Amino acid sequence: MLKLDSKVPTGPIEEKWTNHIFNMKLVSPANKRKYDIIVVGTGLAGASAAATLGELGYNVKAFTFHDSARRAHSIAAQGGINAAKNYQNDGDSVYRLFYDTIKGGDFRSREANVYRLAEVSGNIIDQCVAQGVPFAREYGGTLANRSFGGALVSRTFYAKGQTGQQLLLGAYTAMNRQINLGKVKLYSRREMLDLVVVDGVARGIVVRNLLTGEIEKYSAHAVILATGGYSNVFFLSTNAMNSNTTAIWRAHKKGAAFANPCFTQIHPTCLPVHGESQSKLTLMSESLRNDGRIWVSKIKGDKRHPNDIPEEERDYYLERKYPSYGNLSPRDISSRSAKEVVDEGRGAQGQEAVYLDFRDAIKRLGKKVIEERYGNLFEIYQNITGENPYEVPMKIYPAPHYTMGGLWVDYNLMSTIPGLFVAGEANFSDHGANRLGASALMQGLADGYFILPYTIGNYIASERPKLVETSHPEFEKAENNIKNMINKLLSIKGKRTVDSIHKELGRIMWNKVGMSRNEKGLKEAIEEIKELREEFWKNVNVVGKNEDVNQCLERAGRVADYLELGELMARDALNRNESCGAHFREEYQTQEGEALRNDEEYAYVAAWVFKELGDWELVKEPLEFENIQLATRSYK
Amino acid sequence: MEEKKLNLTLKIWRQAAPDAAGGFQEYKVYVSPDSSFLEMLDELNNELESQNLDPIAFESDCREGICGTCGLVINGHPHGPIPKIATCQLHMRHFKDGDTIWVEPFRAKAFPVIKDLMVDRSAFDRIMEAGGFISVNTGSVPDGNAIPIPKDIASEAMDSASCIGCGACVAACKNASAMLFVSAKVSQFALLPQGQPERYRRVQAMVKKMDELGFGACSNTYACEAECPKGISIKNIARMNREFIKAKVKTEEIDV
Numbered sequence: 082m083l084k085l086d087s088k089v090p091t092g093p094i095e096e097k098w099t100n101h102i103f104n105m106k107l108v109s110p111a112n113k114r115k116y117d118i119i120v121v122g123t124g125l126a127g128a129s130a131a132a133t134l135g136e137l138g139y140n141v142k143a144f145t146f147h148d149s150a151r152r153a154h155s156i157a158a159q160g161g162i163n164a165a166k167n168y169q170n171d172g173d174s175v176y177r178l179f180y181d182t183i184k185g186g187d188f189r190s191r192e193a194n195v196y197r198l199a200e201v202s203g204n205i206i207d208q209c210v211a212q213g214v215p216f217a218r219e220y221g222g223t224l225a226n227r228s229f230g231g232a233l234v235s236r237t238f239y240a241k242g243q244t245g246q247q248l249l250l251g252a253y254t255a256m257n258r259q260i261n262l263g264k265v266k267l268y269s270r271r272e273m274l275d276l277v278v279v280d281g282v283a284r285g286i287v288v289r290n291l292l293t294g295e296i297e298k299y300s301a302h303a304v305i306l307a308t309g310g311y312s313n314v315f316f317l318s319t320n321a322m323n324s325n326t327t328a329i330w331r332a333h334k335k336g337a338a339f340a341n342p343c344f345t346q347i348h349p350t351c352l353p354v355h356g357e358s359q360s361k362l363t364l365m366s367e368s369l370r371n372d373g374r375i376w377v378s379k380i381k382g383d384k385r386h387p388n389d390i391p392e393e394e395r396d397y398y399l400e401r402k403y404p405s406y407g408n409l410s411p412r413d414i415s416s417r418s419a420k421e422v423v424d425e426g427r428g429a430q431g432q433e434a435v436y437l438d439f440r441d442a443i444k445r446l447g448k449k450v451i452e453e454r455y456g457n458l459f460e461i462y463q464n465i466t467g468e469n470p471y472e473v474p475m476k477i478y479p480a481p482h483y484t485m486g487g488l489w490v491d492y493n494l495m496s497t498i499p500g501l502f503v504a505g506e507a508n509f510s511d512h513g514a515n516r517l518g519a520s521a522l523m524q525g526l527a528d529g530y531f532i533l534p535y536t537i538g539n540y541i542a543s544e545r546p547k548l549v550e551t552s553h554p555e556f557e558k559a560e561n562n563i564k565n566m567i568n569k570l571l572s573i574k575g576k577r578t579v580d581s582i583h584k585e586l587g588r589i590m591w592n593k594v595g596m597s598r599n600e601k602g603l604k605e606a607i608e609e610i611k612e613l614r615e616e617f618w619k620n621v622n623v624v625g626k627n628e629d630v631n632q633c634l635e636r637a638g639r640v641a642d643y644l645e646l647g648e649l650m651a652r653d654a655l656n657r658n659e660s661c662g663a664h665f666r667e668e669y670q671t672q673e674g675e676a677l678r679n680d681e682e683y684a685y686v687a688a689w690v691f692k693e694l695g696d697w698e699l700v701k702e703p704l705e706f707e708n709i710q711l712a713t714r715s716y717k
Numbered sequence: 718m719e720e721k722k723l724n725l726t727l728k729i730w731r732q733a734a735p736d737a738a739g740g741f742q743e744y745k746v747y748v749s750p751d752s753s754f755l756e757m758l759d760e761l762n763n764e765l766e767s768q769n770l771d772p773i774a775f776e777s778d779c780r781e782g783i784c785g786t787c788g789l790v791i792n793g794h795p796h797g798p799i800p801k802i803a804t805c806q807l808h809m810r811h812f813k814d815g816d817t818i819w820v821e822p823f824r825a826k827a828f829p830v831i832k833d834l835m836v837d838r839s840a841f842d843r844i845m846e847a848g849g850f851i852s853v854n855t856g857s858v859p860d861g862n863a864i865p866i867p868k869d870i871a872s873e874a875m876d877s878a879s880c881i882g883c884g885a886c887v888a889a890c891k892n893a894s895a896m897l898f899v900s901a902k903v904s905q906f907a908l909l910p911q912g913q914p915e916r917y918r919r920v921q922a923m924v925k926k927m928d929e930l931g932f933g934a935c936s937n938t939y940a941c942e943a944e945c946p947k948g949i950s951i952k953n954i955a956r957m958n959r960e961f962i963k964a965k966v967k968t969e970e971i972d973v
Contacts, residue, residue, distance in 0.1 A: 129855075132855070133854075133855040136854045136855060147778070147786065148776070148786070148837070148838060148839060149785075149838070149839065149841065149842050149882065150842070151784075151785070151842075151882055152778055152784045152785065152786050154778070154779060154784070156779065156783055156784050157779045157781055157783050157784065166861070168862065204856075206861045207858045207859065207860055207861045208853075208855060208856075208858055209861075210858070210861040210864060210911070211851070211853045211858035211859070211864075211911055212850075212851055212853060212911070213851045213874075213905065213906050213909050213911045213912055215871050215872075215874040215875040215878050215905065215909065216861075216871070217871065217872075217875075218866050218867070218868045218871040218872075219868060220867075220868050221865065222865030222866050222867055222868070223862045223865060224861050224862055240875055240878075241875060241879070243783065243879060245783075246783055246879070246881075247875075247878060250878065253845075254845065254849055254850035254851070255850065255853075255855070257842070257845050257846040257849060257850050258846075258850040258852060260846045261846045261847065261848075261850075267842075269839065269842075292831065321778040321779040321780070321784060322777055322778050322779075322780060323778050355749075355751040355752075356749055356751055356752065358748075358749060358752045358756045358757075358759065358760050359752075359756065360753070360755065360756045360759050360780060361780050363780070363781055364781075460801075461781065461782070461806075464802060464806050464808070465753075465806070465808065467808075467810060530855045531855070534855070574769075576767075578763050578766045578767050579766070580759070580763050580766075581763070622766060622767070622769065624765075624766050624769060624770065624771055624772060625771055629734075629832075630774050630831060630832045630835065632772065632774060633766060633772055
């Protein structure tokens with residue numbers, strides 16, 4: 082049985098990372114150029130890791146399935162990035178950011194990792210400023226901040242509503258500089274389809290060239306996966322069309338344990354679904370909750386126009402239930418509260434939606450200030466819905482957005498396969514059962530700029546991994562397996578389109594493994610997913626051939642993986658007989674309907690080891706809270 | 718809010734491979750006005766796939782107008798007839814029942830067609846790699862607030878930086894010039910104090926690479942600004958021209 086060793090250094094939490102940096106072994110500058118490192122994914126985590134490792138002198142091979150590294154989905158993050166700078170003099174500190182993140186994650190994350198995240202958060206801002214990221218400024222020229230859900234201090238740095246774009250372009254330009262210097266080689270339009278493991282150690286990857294269909298093999302001394310999250314398992318999510326689980330899922334099937342797969346964040350402020358043909362859901366930044374007030378009518382089935390509903394008939398339910406955090410309550414609580422009022426029949430004009438209203442903010446601050454703060458978000462809204470949010474309240478509803486779960490990693494961000502490191506949303510490490518707003522960008526860049534560059538060096542210096550040639554039988558085996566899978570997909574020639582099966586899976590996941598879950602539904606979901614998987618492999622129709630641009634084949638491979646991952650998510654949710662953070666089990670709630678945690682039995686990371694399809698072994702990493710006392714979250 | 722669906726005729730450019738001859742093919746669709754343009758193509762592709770026909774290759778990713786992946790020429794306009802949006806943000810409510818819509822890829826010498834509506838825009842990355850960065854290693858940087866930047870300068874740099882690298886400016890230009898794209902990056906860094914040390918090297922390196930890759934010259938038609946989904950101003954081009962001339966005067970010509 083696999084034993085999980087989190088490798089958390091000893092000593093007081095404030096000293097762990099500093100001591101660890103000193104204790105880690107170093108690779109001499111002259112030797113770094115003898116080592117090759119593969120980085121899959123060029124989002125915030127991948128691009129920052131590739132750039133920094135290149136600067137240090139390693140030979141980096143970076144892979145993206147996009148045409149350009151700049152397209153990675155980090156680019157779509159709107160609101161901001163947290164850092165414990167305390168520039169606002171409002172009582173922030175590394176310890177407070179650490180505390181807020183542990184609490185926000187509902188006590189299901191590893192203390193030492195989270196502390197380190199808070200510790201390096203300030204360096205990230207400094208780094209990005211130096212790269213020319215145009216953060217918002219005050220008149221005096223200093224950096225501006227705003228507040229975000231789950232915090233009572235203003236620690237969020239932002240660049241209009243396009244913070245992700247600007248941070249990604251910062252990392253992208255840093256990586257471009259290394260490409261120019263020959264230290265990073267970029268392989269675009271390549272999709273990783275398998276991880277190659279030789280003698281239990283990660284040695285390389287197999288990719289499909291998306292232009293030619295050629296299966297290509299690459300070897301390295303270490304492999305980093307920074308391939309993002311898997312919210313698209315729900316079909317409709319805020320993720321980009323091409324975001325997928327394939328890289329981490331195939332690594333999982335090669336032996337990397339998958340941690341907390343059921344921890345999926347449903348973001349409270351997205352645009353509601355408009356119809357069957359909808360391809361994705363659009364996020365409206367959580368920063369809107371700084372000034373927007375969320376409400377529904379007090380009356381069930383109220384079809385009146387929102388502007389005709391008088392003040393006394395409006396229920397500002399977040400302000401009512403959680404007076405101290407109000408509209409800035411954490412995402413899981415806000416989402417669930419929206420579902421509650423809609424389930425009661427009080428949705429906006431009878432729809433699956435609630436109002437996000439700027440009337441009072443415009444009255445208080447003037448239209449100009451609101452436009453300055455949120456102008457581009459208002460434009461997005463108006464363009465999609467045809468309604469003007471300066472005059473009519475926005476309609477919003479929760480949507481799948483981020484996955485806290487991911488490949489299990491130790492303190493060094495190494496998975497259960499030696500030599501395989503995982504960064505950013507693809508790992509499970511820092512957010513527990515619920516991620517706070519503006520913390521994803523922070524984590525991606527912390528992993529890439531400030532953590533992996535040290536821990537990879539330590540791995541190389543201590544293990545001295547040898548390069549395995551791509552002619553090794555394991556590479557050939559992986560290549561053949563991929564070719565067989567592609568041939569199988571192309572030869573089924575059934576009646577169902579890939580999308581129709583993906584949509585059906587999405588409905589199962591949303592209804593039974595979504596915002597609230599129960600034992601009966603989860604058991605049904607497991608069976609339904611299995612049946613759908615069989616249907617897929619018998620009756621899917623993948624058009625075209627391999628030796629061509631074939632987007633249908635690309636989608637089919639990803640959906641095949643979702644059909645396996647979906648089952649594991651349901652199993653994980655079924656195993657966790659408690660409610661915590663984003664994981665809400667209807668059987669486990671307080672009388673007021675709040676999540677009821679069970680720390681006695683479930684204060685652990687659930688790491689699943691793949692044995693064969695439908696059969697996983699659960700390995701537990703107990704979570705110890707030495708610095709922050711386990712407590713029931715209260716945002717009241 | 719079920720509105721009346723629209724009957725539309727699509728004339729879509731199909732081209733099997735980069736060197737294959739292409740041509741327009743006609744498709745009839747029946748689509749909800751709430752649907753986006755790309756969702757309409759998704760539906761059409763789903764229909765084609767269920768008839769065992771090759772779906773239309775087109776690219777998109779975030780579908781929020783920020784990643785820059787999508788880009789179609791719709792009725793002669795890059796990203797369609799509505800200003801300041803990307804193709805993925807175009808909704809069918811802007812079309813009328815019975816309309817015929819022409820859909821083509823971005824066309825430019827430096828953006829060869831890969832298949833159908835997909836083009837190769839990697840030339841943009843080559844320009845960025847040549848000099849579109851500030852040379853600073855991870856770690857050795859001052860505190861964020863140690864570099865005060867006036868609010869209006871930061872905001873102007875942000876306007877330039879909001880380019881999404883989609884290539885509409887090139888597709889819109891009769892010369893297939895990349896000046897708007899390149900000047901946006903040059904401007905962002907020329908405006909900010911962090912960009913000063915490499916200011917003149919950067920503009921020379923990027924312009925040289927741009928010329929090498931087959932992009933045309935700017936002849937001031939402003940088509941790029943008109944079609945830019947982010948409203949990047951042609952003031953950036955003026956600034957880049959100034960920067961380029963200053964670079965010639967103030968520094969020696971660089972080897973790129």
